[in-house]
Each structure stands twice: as structure tokens, then as C-alpha cells.
Amino acid sequence: MSVPGPRAVDVSVLVPAKDEALNLPDFLGQCADALGSADFTYEVVVVDDGSRDESAAILTDLAAKYPFLRVVTHRRQRGIADALHSAARVAAGEVFVFYPADLQYRPEDIPTLVEPILAGEADMVTGTKQGKYDRAFVSRVYNVLSRWLFGVSATDLNSVKAYRREIMDLVPARPDWHRFIVVIAATDGYRLTSRPIPLHPRQAGVSKFTWRRIPVGVFDLLSVWFLLRFGRKPMLFFGLLGAVLFTIGFAVGVFGLIQRFVFGYGFRPLLDLIVVLVISGVVLFGFGFVGELIAGLREEIRGLTRILGRSSDQD
Secondary structure (H helix, E strand, O other), X not given: OOOOOXXXXXXXXXXXXXXXXXXXXXXXXXXXXXXXXXXXXXXXXXXXXXXXXXXXXXXXXXHHHOOOEEEEEEOOOOOHHHHHHHHHHHOOOOEEEEOOXXXXXXXHHHHHHHHHHHOOOOOEEEEXXXXXOOOHHHHHHHHHHHHHHHOOOOOOOOOOEEEEHHHHHHOOOOOOHHHHHHHHHHHOOOOEEEEEEEOOOOOOOOOOOXXXXXXXXXXXXXXXXXXXXXXXXXXXXXXXXXXXXHHHHHHHHHHHXXXXXXXXXXXXXXXXXXXXXXXXXXXXXXXXHHHHHHHHHHHHHHHHHHHHHHHHHHO
């Protein structure tokens, strides 16, 4: 058995679980069977994300049965992104694996995901779903938009995945932004590959995905694109747009002056347009300067975080 000691862990399986009491015993049993003979040490960190069923009691019993299990509890539902960050704070592994507890993905496929990372061939491995599943059209649209906006070559960005520990530090702890960990890591230069992973029908419980997440996902997608494209140089967006509007307003103003003093007539709505264009340009240009200050502070904080991380590793 490759059950780890307190800190000697190669792989940490991070499992957000909301009302999965019926699936957790089978899931942990399959983890024991699938990973017990693996050639790497492991642990499973289950985050009880504000469950209202018997998940808490079941996890207590399972923790006594399986030494590799660690449990984190949220008093209320905080979402998958928060659950992954909570799990990462207590996890000891150098490689993280994001895996749901609903048994649509089987633990027997975890070694397939982590093998390229442990072999030094990749920094992140995404699972490509195999088989039929609900909402395949929505997933396909999301993947196409992601590849088009971010230029990421992975076929399926919204599936299980394995990644190096430090990649977790790149992902903002914002609701649902765990979906964009692949594009964020790829943009930061981490090596990406994929492996086919079978998708099975849910055996118990209900899906947490609803149609209300679709518009939220689209806006999140645009937010991540903007952050990655202009987050470090906001003046490229606000400054350029502000300069264009100001220039157009100035040109329209010159045209209005020529109309008024050369041809002897004015057009009041034209004056309103000039005011709107010039003020909008100045305001957007100001946003660019403020954005540059915030981006500079953000980079300083990231630098200090890296220094503190290295110091803690040395200690």
C-alpha cells in the first residue's frame, strides 16, 4: 500500500463534495483500490461544501477507515473554486488532481492523469471526456469559445485535471473561476497536455449544473479574457480607447467650429456629441492610469508572495 505519512505525499486528490452522501463511500473505496497499488504516494482531501445531507457523518466514519483521507468542512456552500483553494491549503502533495465525488469519473483513471506530470513531460493534464453526457452542446460551445479567445489547444477544458501545486496559486479565489485554470496556466507558460477519460452516468444524487450558470459562465469567460489580455497593462485597453474617443471628439469639435464661424450656422446636438466624446475619452484615459497603479501593486504582491513561499519552503 502506498498510503503516505503526514507530509510524504506525491499526489493530492482534491474532491469538492456537496450533498454526495450516497456516492462518498463508493468513491473512497474506489480510491483505495485504484491508488493503493500505484507507484506514487497519495492522499484524498474531501471538502464538505456546506452539505445538508449525511455527508459530514459519513466522512467522519470514512476518515477512521481510510488513513489517506483528509476532510475539510465549509459551514455553508462556497462553490467549487473556494473548495479547491481550501483543499489546497491543507494538501501536502506536489501534484494536485481535481476530481468530483459523483462517480461520473472513476478514481481508476487518476494514474493516467498524473503520469505525464510525474514523468516531467507536462505541468498540467486535462481529461478529455469520452462517451455521451448531458449538456454536451453547452460544453462544446464553451470549449470552442475558450480555444478561440485564448488559443489553448486542449480539446476539453471543463473536465477533471491534474496540475502542479504552484499552478493553484495562479487561480483567483473567485466563484466558478476554477473552470479557467487551464487557460490561466497555459497563458503563464505551463506545459499542457490531455488524456482521454471515460465519463459514466451519475449513480446517485443530482447535478449541481443549472441553466442559470450559462450566462454567468459567458460573462466569466469574457472577464478572464480581459484579465489575461489587459490585466498587466490596462492602459493598452483604457488608454487606447480613451485616446480614440478624445481624438474623434477633437476632430468633431474642429468640424463644428468650421461650421459655426466659416459657414455661419451651428448644430446643437453636435456640441453635445463633442462633450460626450471628449469627457468619455478623458475618463477612460484616467481609468488606464488607475489600472496601471493597481496592476503595479498586484505585481508587487505576487512578488512578495513568491518570496514568502520560497522562505517557507526553506524553513
